[in-house]
Amino acid sequence: MTIEAGAGAARPSGDKQPTKAARLAYISAAVRREGFVNVEDLADSLNVSRMTVHRDLDELQSLGTLRKVRGGASAQRSTRFESDLQYRLASAVExxxxxxxxxxxxxxxxxxxxxxxxxxxxxxxxxxxxRGPMTVITNFLPAMQALVGHPEISLIALGGLYEERYAAFLGVLCENNLADLYADVLFASTSALRDTVLYHQDQRVVTAKQAMIRAAGRRVLLLDHSKIGQGALHRLGDIADFTHVVVDDLVPKEVIRRLADTGVEVLIG
Structure with missing residues (x-):
């Protein structure tokens, strides 16, 4: 079996050996599209050895694009690995x-x-x-890019160390900025909910989110069904740290009842 080429990753043709850059782009696109890629299939598609594929997977893992698993690589989150931004952008869109x-x-x-x-x-x-004129504070580069120049929005960009894999500014500077600010409402999410406890894989992301929770009056958590029942390495907090939780209609009714029992207002989108 071979892997079909997707957008942004032309499949190498004939016996031509693809460059390293071409291989990395191809593998990245494949794992984001499929969620999992097999070493044997990649070797066949790229016309390279399995050892070359393993080296490429090692490099992409170091960049946070994927995580190596037995027989291949996955873009899906685990306890210690948060999915690549491009994979998350394409997940649960509706x-x-x-x-x-x-x-x-x-x-x-x-x-x-x-x-x-x-x-x-x-x-x-x-x-x-x-919703009318408002001020938006964010550490997320895609949000900044979406709002720059908007006539109804005053944009405040939080500082910090830019982390490419999250497209976000994190660290002490970001948290110190938040300590000096107050927001009427926070919109946030995280990668895992187990019972009523929230988790994330990266401690730097956790401390930034915790600073945001402290800085906001109304705190709105958005959680789609893929986050429910999952765990991750670092505890972010509890559902009760938020005033509202918005879930999708695939979240089981018993989970919604459990969340509502904490006193948070649960809304279904």
Missing amino acids: EKRRMAAVAAELANGGDVVLVDDSTSALAVVPRLGQ
Whole structure:
């Protein structure tokens, strides 16, 4: 079996040996599209040895694009690995769109709004300008890029060390900035919920999100069904740290009841 080429990754043809850059681009596109790639299939598709594929996977793993697993590599999250940004942007798109429509109703014209580095919160961003003039604070580069020059939005960009794999500014500077700010509403997400406890794979992301929680009045968590019942290395906090939770309609009713029992308002998108 061979892997079909997708957007952004032309499949090498004939007996021509692809360059390293071409191989890395091809593998990255394949794992983002399929979620899992097999070493044997990659070797066949790229016309290279399995050892070459393993070296390429090692490099992509070091960049945070994928994680190596037995027989291949995966783009899906694990306890210690958060999925690549491009993979997350392409995941649960319709669920995020519906949740964003519900969540955006919790922001009002004149509000100061915090947006974290999640793709779920990013889905809310295009709707903010429709709610009236407001100030948006974020550490997430895609959110900044979406809002720059918007006539209804005053944009505050949080500082910090730029982390390419998250497209976000993190670290002490980001957290210190947040300590000096207050927002009316926060839109945030994370990668895992087990019972009523929230987790994330990266401690730097956790401390930035915790600083955002402390800085906001209304705190809105967006969680699609893929996060439910999952775990990750670092504890972020508890559902009760938020005032509202927005879930998609695939989240089981018993989970919704458990969340509501904590006192948080649960909304379904």
